[in-house]
Amino acid sequence: MIEFKDFTFTYPTGRPAPALRSITMTVRPGTICGVVGADGSGKTTLAAVVSGVSPHLTGGEFSGSVEVCGRPVAGTPMAELATSVGLVRQDPFSQISGARFTVREELAFGLENLAVERDVMRHRVEHVMADVGLSELADRSPYELSGGQQQRLAIGSVLAMRPAVIVLDEPTSQLDAEGSRRVFGILDALKERGVAVLVMEHRLELLARSADQVVVLEDGAVAADGPTREVLGDPRLPEWGVGPLQYTTAARRAAEHGLWDESRPLPVTLETAADGFHQVTHRIPIPAGDQP
Amino acid sequence: MILSIDSLTYAYANGTPALNGVTFQVAAGERVAVVGSNGAGKSTLARHLVGIERPTSGTVEVEGRRTDELSIAELARSVGFVFQNPHDQLHARTVAKAVEFGPRNLGFTAEQRARACEWALRVTGLTHHAQDHPHHLSFGQRKRVALASVLAMDTPLVVLDEPTTGQDHRSLALLGSLLGELAEEGRTVIAVTHDMEFCVQHFERVIVLERGRVRWDGTVEQWLAADATALPADGSRDDAAERSGPPTDLERPQLTRLARELGWSAPVATVDAFLSELRERTPSVPAN
Amino acid sequence: MSILAVSDTSPIHRLNPVTKLVFAFSVTVCGFAHTSALWPLALLLLVLLPAIVYAGALRRFTQLLALFSAPVVVALFLVQGFFYPGAERVIAALGPARLSYEGLIFAAQTALHIMVLVASFLFLLLTTSPSRLMSAMTQRGMSPKIVYVISAALQIGPAFAARAQRILQAQQAHGLVIRGLRGRVRALVPLAGPLILGAFTEIGDRAAAMETRAFGVTRRPTSLSGPLPDSTGQRVARAVMILCAAAAVAVNVWGVIR
Incomplete structure (x- = not known):
């Protein structure tokens, strides 16, 4: 569970304006919350705040509160927070601990720190390694991996620790379609296990499939917060600096020409788009009551 | 031909092959997207174009000159290479200075320099950030500074390594119009990317790399029309590929997949193409 | 290119990392215990070289030893060889620079001492997986x-x-x-x-x-690799090596105060 209450945060240096303004939002256990927004809208700061990186390591002024699993982030030491919240940062290279020399050891590092039994640890590490598709690279140095592989390593390192809350900042930025789907497949599984997932992601199609809730950030404030389909289909998305899905754009443009049944919500997935356009091309009558 | 690659093979120091007999040519003014999954060899290929990697065998020629006979700096007159990661290249106090670095090295006159930099900053939307410190910019902005620093060098060939990573909606639109502007100037652009939406919107030719080999080379329309399962088969599929399973199908753009789902045969990728196809397939449009 | 060892290619690689750490440390201390050039030379040729050959890492060892010690050795011979203060047996003179016998001897002594230090730790790095060394140290309560x-x-x-x-x-x-x-x-x-x-x-x-x-x-974090192999033989060897190092220091100190 992640709970923001009227949270405002300002970095100590650089721009004097707050990076986050009056954020109030909740991510429940067993749900995936997607966060979208333009460059500089505060997504990365939001991730840093949930994990305690801000203000613990970056410094900064804040008001309001952020609680993770009932513990106030600002008042809990970071290493202790790490037992309940896992953070996958945007730049995977900066996430290599530097304390371990192979992929397998890197995955085990967090578990060693948590003093997990060796047998349990071995089992979990092998499992996670297979999940993120790194088994073949188990004995390679983390520094020698490609960007995409480092990204999967960063995700695996956090997964291995089994936190109750997991935050991922653009986890698929360097992954191809296959790799991205795999990551979201893992997130779906985490959700089933009751984990609260907060994911900053610009590929809306991935969110449309997996997220229960989507939050739009604009200039550090929450511009929209609601069920995935509603938020991603919102016509104001471009105003907030977020590119809508092609399915949505196509349906909205089609509607201007009377080629979309306006009683249907704008589609955000392949399936709903196909259903809607199928109705149009086959001239399946639009129910009378719904006609304008 | 501005670029000519012949049987390019490259193996890492430990012997792992990264590129295997890559052959293709690019004519001046073309816009080519090199696509493929992670690990297909895209970045390694791009690094050969600017001379950072040297072929194990085969040749790469830019403007008729073999890259393995030139230094990186000499090649920089012909090829502008925008690295995937902007972190390690911008060590100037201001954005303007970073952009000026290349033209200065290439011996532009003060006037040429001023003109090139002004243009590069404008087309990348950074004019207002000219006096900012690059470290105070966001990742997406820094990526654009790296791009501007290469555009200012006025090279006939521009190579972009994963230009869309970390770019938001507005930056993507800017990048798109920038590519249009480069095309109008007749400059050749080669982008290495795994972003298929970006590829179909701004490029005319697609080269698909798979496990270090060219799997497909043709126009965007042809590529969209081709069914994944019928992909070529130019007889070059090696045993290793067979052993490690079926070829990875690159994810098609959203509207291409939608058109397929609807059973349409025509290749569609953009909203406009989709709408005109939709209009044709809806016999009588209700009169508003 | 990394100087760090990864694989288990010889019995030396499989030794407990702490044993090798103590070895490197003791050999270095012994090397510095006596000013004569013969003593470090003997350690290099009779102790370190056979160990490296046995570990099958001679090639990398020679390359890296040359790489790391060459600059120091060259500088030593230039500075000490030509500008040794109070030199009496001058071999050649080039203006203010006078190549002296004493200078050359002193340079050789110092160079050999430094080479023993570099060689000992190269031996450690070339035959020990760094993560194993780290977990060995953690397990010993560091x-x-x-x-x-x-x-x-x-x-x-x-x-x-x-x-x-x-x-x-x-x-x-x-x-x-x-x-x-x-x-x-x-x-x-x-x-x-x-x-x-x-x-x-x-x-x-x-x-x-x-x-x-x-x-x-x-x-007390746990460790993925688990307890590292150790044996009575290695424990005894470590004790002996530490005693040797202590003895070397004692001889040195005694030599000074006498």
């Missing part, structure tokens, strides 16, 4: 923080070099002509600031990465 500092130090060199390499490539791709070592130095000097700054940022990032992975939550 503070995880100190162990971390050592392991980070082992990796920072290669990381720094890779970063400098990337920057040089980017500069060249922007048309900067870089020729030879001098060109590289000239290109990198203006970047010393950003490079160091970058290193600091990286250290900050690593610190954050460590903290988000619960580093320091418990005083």
